[in-house]
Amino acid sequence: MNGADTAWVSMATALVLLMTLPGLALFYGGLVRARNVLSIFMQCFALAAVMSLLWLLAGYSIAFGEANGLWGGLSKFMLLGVDASTLKGTLPEVLFFAFQMTFAIITPALIIGAFVERVNFAWVMVFSALWMLLVYAPVTHWIWGGGFMADGGIWGETGTRDFAGGIVVHETAALAALLLAVMIGPRKNRHTPPHNPGMVAIGAGLLWVGWFGFNGGSELAADGTAAMAITATHLSAAAASFSWMMWERIKFGRASLVGIVTGSIAGLASVTPASGYVSPWQAVVIGLIAGALCQEAVILIRERLKLDDSLDVFAVHGVGGIFGTIMVAVFGATTFTAQLGALAIVGLYTLLLTYVLAKGVALVFPMRVDKESETNGLDLATHGERAYDLNS
Template sequence: MTNRKSWRLGVVLPLLAAPTLAFAAEAPTLNMANTAWMLISSVLVLFMTIPGLALFYGGLVRTKNVLSILMQCFAITCMVSIIWVLFAYSLAFGDGNAWLGGMGKSLMAGVGVNTLKGDIPETVFAMFQMTFAIITPALIVGAFAERMKFSAMMLFSLFWLLLVYVPVCHWVWGDGWLQKLGVMDFAGGTVVHVNAGVAALVAALVLGKRKGFPETAMPPHNLTMTVIGACMLWVGWFGFNAGSALAANGTAGMTMLATHLGAAAGSLTWMFCEWIRFGKPSVLGIVTGMVAGLGTITPASGFVGPLGALVIGVSAGLVCFMATNYMKRSLHVDDSLDVFPVHGVGGVLGTTLTGVFAATTLGGVGFAEGMTMGKQVLTQITGVLVTAAWSGAVSYLLLKLIDAIVGLRVSIEHETEGLDTVLHNETGYNL
């Protein structure tokens, strides 16, 4: 009898425990490989802003303004980092509604050492997303370089982060309404590049041209610095795009390959366009083509194959080259460092083409659930238009408000003297 009872218990107890064991098996567990990759990716994306973007932009301005650019990138990095932890991360990725996250994760409330986001620590996810929030307003700096007050830049960057970047980030990546609509943006075509590009165009128009533009030549003062910064951007972009897979897997591998091909194709296409039109290929042209290729492949990078990446890269080099020349030579818009024609136009192009080259027949991963190519392209265009409208309108209102409070531009005399001396009492070079 005792043996029979033991046999029954041996059968019944595992059956009773089965649901509990199944539930435990489904609970998320830490994946150390994915965590290691995301730690590296976070470092790579931060590396894109300081020193990458800082050096890239710093070399493009004139000698008297180089420190002002480095200072702006550095200050934005510090300010955004603190605001992100205080409450911006919660508004972007916390539990909320289709339009904005809640305040439940303010000051990283509920986020501890063992708290997971998927199978990686939420602290690592928050840090990774922080680096995106840092570089996006830093990109806009290139549009108003050499003429905006430092105080105005800080105010604009702060409120632009909260009123423009955070909502769009939530809409596209935080389970917001654009994500539910089916917009495909793997690493920031709308959230980063269209967003920053449109804000840059608005800023350039509101501030007006630099003294002497376009009659006076304003060549880069240190192309060596610019190329070094461009190389750092290229390497860092692997974390930007491949890191957005949030895992060390095949998607990250294909994303890295697509990113590299987009950069290479964009570089060579811009170089050949310049060679044909002006008779000589320039170093400035090839590195600008690289940035155009990277920005354009960004939204598509995790959804397309090598064929799509090559076509998108070539398209980026050609379209962004034409947009840059048209803005400067025909429209005479003084977007100092070509933020809109490179990032804005590239973001629009890449986000739209994602709806084409994500097709499985073209080597992609397929469209959002229930989508055909036509519906996906229309959905992509909707994401672009909504982002551009929101960024443009709010950026304009912010600039006008800040102008009324502290003023946007330095005086003509201070612009002539240079922002390094006037705003920071320093010079970039003592030769």
């Protein structure tokens, strides 16, 4: 065990959890109407609890067991055989488990942005539980757990490079989000503006800070690569914020707060798969392109395709993560075959399993709430609470 590595990854674990609680909760919560903000908070907190327990039960074993190249197996069920002295590289394995657990929390939580203000809470929880175990955990094994896309696998000596989750996190969550947005259908009033842009900005700021643990912690060591990943992460976010702001100004004549913070998330998502492999200037290039690219993707999906991916999960996380994954090959860290092949295989698997799971769970729990609940808001209809008491 290395003390410095252990200390850094412990901090990174806390930072990644911060991204969901409260970062993503505030970011998503501010974007919806006031009558639905508590439903976002509830979904984020409930997913954090349920995914943690499932990660202990079987998720970690499926992802990081050693059964075969497709499936990790259940040899690490409930962390049996793992104690404080068991190591994973230079880290206590229980810390590696905890760090990866925070990724298993935020990935299903990202998906909820596609169907806010109209989805049944029970359906969300059951679907997300099955999706994490049957989509996220196997894909994690394929790329990070020594599976068939890793070095020495189907792509040859140099396998797929995904430093912190451009494929494992962002592609899987975003494709699932886009498909579910189509399956569930649009909101009754999909053009309502965010109820609290200030809350959105606070959430985005927490996500930006937490992303240092997301990307820098993925090195699993306190070394120069971790430091470079943190620097690349920040510079890409800064560059994308700037390019989103300028592109918005050119196209619409003004730059908005919600726009610039969405740009920062686009830069963060785009640099995620490349953060440990690129230099600072390369990270700036990624961010500058990502800001304009993801903004155009938002316009395409919202205005031209008329899809209600409510909080732009695919346009920002999906387009950004896929773009960053390709840029890993552009900058020479691996081959285009390894990157494009992984994107295709993971994409098809994610879409197929997401569809099957969504339809299967809908046989027991309806995907969408009734019209009255949607009109009154999910806070009161589903959870019996209000975010704001205007009479107090």
